[in-house]
Amino acid sequence: MSKAEAAAKAKASPKGPTKAKPKIAVPPMPVKPAYLQAKSAAPAKADATDDGRRGFLRLGFWGLGAVLALWTLATVKFMFPNVLREPPSKFKVGPPDAFPVGKVETKYKAQFAVWIVNTEYNGQQEIYALKSVCTHLGCTPNWLEAEQKFKCPCHGSGYYKDGINFEGPAPRPLERYAIRVAEDGQIEVDRSRTFHEELGQWGNPSCFIPV
Amino acid sequence: MAGLSEIIRESQLWKSIFRHPMPVDRRNRIVVMLTNFFLHLHPVSIKKQGIALSYTWCMGGVTFFLFLVETVTGVLLMFYYRPTVQWAYTDIQMLRDVDSLGIMREIHRWAAHAMVITVWLHMYRVFLTGSYKPPREFNWVIGVFLLLLTLLLSFTGYLLPWDQLAVWAITVGSNMARATPILGHEGPGQQLLTLGGVDMITSASDARFALLGAREVGEETLNRFYILHCIAIPLGVALLLAVHFWRVRKDGGISGPL
Numbered sequence: 001m002s003k004a005e006a007a008a009k010a011k012a013s014p015k016g017p018t019k020a021k022p023k024i025a026v027p028p029m030p031v032k033p034a035y036l037q038a039k040s041a042a043p044a045k046a047d048a049t050d051d052g053r054r055g056f057l058r059l060g061f062w063g064l065g066a067v068l069a070l071w072t073l074a075t076v077k078f079m080f081p082n083v084l085r086e087p088p089s090k091f092k093v094g095p096p097d098a099f100p101v102g103k104v105e106t107k108y109k110a111q112f113a114v115w116i117v118n119t120e121y122n123g124q125q126e127i128y129a130l131k132s133v134c135t136h137l138g139c140t141p142n143w144l145e146a147e148q149k150f151k152c153p154c155h156g157s158g159y160y161k162d163g164i165n166f167e168g169p170a171p172r173p174l175e176r177y178a179i180r181v182a183e184d185g186q187i188e189v190d191r192s193r194t195f196h197e198e199l200g201q202w203g204n205p206s207c208f209i210p211v
Numbered sequence: 212m213a214g215l216s217e218i219i220r221e222s223q224l225w226k227s228i229f230r231h232p233m234p235v236d237r238r239n240r241i242v243v244m245l246t247n248f249f250l251h252l253h254p255v256s257i258k259k260q261g262i263a264l265s266y267t268w269c270m271g272g273v274t275f276f277l278f279l280v281e282t283v284t285g286v287l288l289m290f291y292y293r294p295t296v297q298w299a300y301t302d303i304q305m306l307r308d309v310d311s312l313g314i315m316r317e318i319h320r321w322a323a324h325a326m327v328i329t330v331w332l333h334m335y336r337v338f339l340t341g342s343y344k345p346p347r348e349f350n351w352v353i354g355v356f357l358l359l360l361t362l363l364l365s366f367t368g369y370l371l372p373w374d375q376l377a378v379w380a381i382t383v384g385s386n387m388a389r390a391t392p393i394l395g396h397e398g399p400g401q402q403l404l405t406l407g408g409v410d411m412i413t414s415a416s417d418a419r420f421a422l423l424g425a426r427e428v429g430e431e432t433l434n435r436f437y438i439l440h441c442i443a444i445p446l447g448v449a450l451l452l453a454v455h456f457w458r459v460r461k462d463g464g465i466s467g468p469l
Contacts, residue, residue, distance in 0.1 A: 079421045080416060080421055081424060081425075084425060137382075137383040138382050139382075139383065154379075205227060
């Protein structure tokens, strides 16, 4: 009630607080009849059916989970194509006498990303094919004839004529492609096989033609 | 003229679209907001602290606006761009001649640069005002994912003009993926996934291959990056943006006290 009502009530009954309410005698809670008490025994009977349903549902969800996991794996595999559309890796560059001693041939760089070099390495004169991809981050270096070195325009990696890195951020020497003299007497380069100097692979006879 | 607008507003056509009359009191304003799909995405009212520019910088809002600009200009650009090695470069060069308002590509590029700048400013502001503290920690995490997706959008979009800058930037950038631990064919731990003597992770099956769709940047990469740039990543951004905004709202509105 509002303040005004309370003030009016206090004024109307000045003899103090009103009488307390009479105490109510509460009867005791009735005992449950038999048919209701039987409920505690009922779950034991329904348990078998419930377990069956629960088991089936659980199996179903596990099956769904397995299918979803397989679907996810299949989607990931989807992103890896099985077909590579690349030009053939082997190509011919002419007979060995087209490459005089000391020459770095640059005319196959644009189409095949390779330099054909005829120089001395490890005490013997060799013709080999250097992959024209900088070992730093993949740009195409240039052969500087006047300074007799390969120099990458991206970050300044420098390589000697034999492909060994000597300046800049390049971590390792240029790679070599497999090279051989084919049946018709021409040099054939195979881009599908590379040889790393730092792994000791430049001694492999497949990566140079002795002159 | 007042009679004409009255007639329109009493017509069945109007009433079927706009169910409630124009708001004239606070209750009706709220009703109109809450029962409209587009309007209910915004709160009915915002606290005064939300527009304290020297505190919020509004960079989050500006970033979102730039994202919308990018979406609109991007969709328009898609009408004249073919993501093939044969046509990509020419289509973008020709845009100015082929179409009026050919500055779409300039707007798209400028807005992209601006969006990266504003997203960093937004991140900086959130950090300075401590708006990442509990209970807002997870919203910060969502924000970091949004940042990553923004940078990926920039990365994938950069390839699409197919000029020298684009091809070499993506070549160099994706070459870093070769050195991924375990999943890159020149990274540490590459041998871990060898089954029965057969390398599972090679130059034709590593993480870089999945990104490029081939062993070098080429036709497949252009197509893949086009789809990532226009559909896949924007969908991810939209999803995370929704959660990001929802969380801001539920935590008491922008720039609320902790």
